[in-house]
Amino acid sequence: MVAPLSAWPWENLGTLKYLLYGPFLAKVLYSMVSEDTQKDSWCLHMLIICALRGLIYQLWSSYSNMLFLTRNRRVFQQGIDFKQIDREWDWDNFIILQAFLASMACYSFPFIGNLPLWNTRGFIYALVLHMGVSEPLYYWIHRYFHADSLFNHYHSLHHASVVPQTSTAGIATFLEHLILSLLIGIPILGPSLIGSGSTSMIYVYVLSFDFLRCLGHSNVEVVPHQIFEAFPVLKYLLYTPTYHSLHHTEMGTNFCLFMPLYDSLGKTLNNKSWELHKKISSAAGQNGRAPDFVFLAHGVDMISAMHAPFVFRSFNSLPFTTKLFLLPMWPCCFLVMLAMWAWSKTFLMTFYNLRGRLLQTWAVPRFGFQYFIPFAREGINNHIEEAILKADRLGVKVLSLAALNKNEAxxxxxxxxVEKHPDLRVQVVHGNTLTAAVILNEIPRDVKEVFLTGATSKLGRAIALYLCRRKVQVLMLTQSRERFQNIQKEVPMECQNFLVHVTKYQAAQNCKTWIVGKWIKTRDQSWAPPGTHFHQFVIPSIFALRSDCTYGNLAAMKLPDDVEGLGSCEFILERGVVHACHAGGVVHLLEGWTHHELGAIDVDRIDLVWEAAIKHGFKLLV
Structure with a gap:
């Protein structure tokens, strides 16, 4: 049975919960139409404050997840997983609750809607009430919620998140936020009731409260230890992310809201607080643990760039699809793109752990279309080279190149x-051997004929050679007779007749297995017979235009079950799934291979790499 007041009244509404702001908006619009803007001005202030509160949490979330800026300042080094993200999905419920409680206060005390813009005494009274009333009340109530019964029914939800995030600050039960709302209301209502309140006081207090909550839950140590050494009294007036993190690991300590003073008075101060804070703060400028593996990714387009984990954490935890809320942000993304093009270096995107190995995704600050601009090639190669040399300096063992970063042209x-830097210790791999293996293992064993586009590319060549050895007839689409013959010469004499050179799509009108390695137009797909399945290794994926045909995804594999700290989806792929070239680099690491995997695919290694992937727990998508 659910404990009373533990569930939120609107928890089944999903995103429709934002319609609860509708009455406030309707009031504002009605006041504008009736030209009585003063009467319901508090509704406008309410909407503005709610928007600003959400913005503060979003900005803190973005900053704390910018691993390229914060990786050496993190208190907990492990990543957050999908379970935590899902648990914290509705972190902003408390903003809706407090908006309604504030509206009740405005109706009960109409003068709140007509407060002056500024009153200095109000700020002083609010600070005194916060420090002398709200802080100690929160401290004792928080301790009480750690008693077995209340903790199990209410407070355990907040502590289920081992790695604090800004969203974690908002995750609590309905009862807990009711109590917290009352504690926030004391420093606001108190000065207002005695005639010292002001609109600016409400804004400053509420937004400062949220800022400090985000600070403590950010998991990024931004408070320099030198400030406490210069002014020791500040240790007891302002908590730090490190200080609050100890409450999540050693729950019998550090109960304060923002002021460690009350932990000190209540004998619950963790004696490691300042030592650990100094250690993390001092290490901020140093390099942390070197990753074992790096996947060097790149952007696809400007809309998909907003799928980065430091933009919207929840959006990044789902496969990418274009959403309407992204479109208004396109101009801002365009400006960021120009800035990145001019100044940015390779940056750290995500990381996760597999069997004690630290695996990271770095990104080259370039978008898909830029790879096909002739004058941009040198700059892109410089970025990739810089990333490889950085990985080599750090001691990275394997670096795998994403699709366009290993473009042949x-x-x-x-x-x-590798030719420019023959002494590299890091193994650079394209991962295409496993990509080929995935595509080949998706083809049913009873297939006797396939149609192959992009047939003379690295992947196309390997797929064609492998299939003809398996006695499968391959219709190789290419306009170059010479390229076809060069590939045919690599085939044993007894299998050469299984490679067939074709120059038109019409040649495949009776073939139901198409392997697409080059973009095909709508009219080209029309030549496929009903029931055709389109396997593909083309970027971007072809459009699924035929309702009477089926379409495969880009070659990808599901990561082993023992992956930890993964909370990001790789572009359009499902959770826990990565592109085959990414998986190929991880397999290269796990096997301890010491060669570069570059250039033409060694067809004899396809089965070897596939068996290694399966051995390590990678799975083919069903």
Whole structure:
């Protein structure tokens, strides 16, 4: 049975809960139409404050997840997983609750809607009430909620998040936020009731409260330890992210709201608080643990760039799809793109752990279309080279290149960097061997004929050679007779007749297995017979235009079940799924192979790499 007041009244509404702001908006619009703007001005202030509160949480969330800025300041080094993200999905419920409680206060005390803009005494009274009333009340109530019964029914939800995030600050039960709302209301209502309140006081107090809550839950130590050494009294007046993190690991300590003074008075101060804070703060400028593996990714387009984990954490935890709320942000993203193009370096996007190995995703600050601009190639290659050399300096064991970062026309599939730096210790891999293996293992064993586009590319060549050895007839679409013959010469004499050179899509009108490695137009798909399945290794994916055909995804594999700290989806892929070239680099690491995997795919290694992937727990998508 659910404990009383533990569930939120609107928890089943999903995103429709935001319609609860509708009455406030309706009041504002009605006042504007009736030209009585003073009467319901508090409704406008309410909407503005709610928007600003959400913005504060979003900005803190973005900053704390900018791993390229914060990785050496993190209190907990492990990543957050999908379970925590889902648990904290409705973190902003308390903003709605407090908006309604504030509206009740405005109706009960109409003068609140007509407060002056500024009153200095009100700020002083609010500060005194917060420090002398709200802080100690919160401290004792918080301790009480750690008693077995209340903790199990109410407070355990908040502590289920081991790694604090700004969203964690908002995760609590309905009863807990009712009590917290009353504590917030004391420093606001008190000065207002004695005639010293002001509109600016309400804004400053509420937004400062949220700012400090986000600070403590950010998991990023931003408070320099030198300030406490210079002014020791500040240790007892302002908590730090490190200080609050100890409450999540050693729950019998550090109960304060913002002021450790009350923990000191209540004998619940963790004696490691300042020592640990100094250690983390001092290490902020130093390099942390070197990753074992790096996947060097890139952007696809400006809309998908907003799928980055430091933009919207919840959106990034789902496969990418274009959403309407992204479109108004396009101009801002365009400006960021120009800035990144001019100044940005490779940056850390995500990380996760697999069997004690630290695996990271770095990103080159470039978008898909830029890879096809001739004058941009040198700059892109410089970024990729810089990332490889940085990985080499850090001691990274394997670096895997994402699709366009290993473009043959760009850098010879990565061989440019290895030839330029022959003494690299980091193993640079394209991962295409496993990509080919995934595509080949998706093809049913009873298939006797396939149609292959992009047939003379690295992947196309390997797929064609492998299938003809398996006695499968391959219709290789290419306009170059010479390229076809060069590939045919690599096939044993007894299998050469299984490779068939074709120059038109009409040749595949009776073939139900298409392997697409080059973009095909709508009219080209029309030549496929009903019931055709389109396997593909083309970027971007082809459009699913035929309702009488089926379409495969880009080659990808599900990560092993023992992956930890993964909370991001890789572009359009499902949770826990990565592109095959990404998986190929991880397998390269786990197997301890010491060679670069670049250039043409070694067809003899396809089965070897596939078996290694399966051995380590990677799974083919069903």
């Amino acid at each position: 760009l850098n010879g599939g990565g061989t440019l960097f």
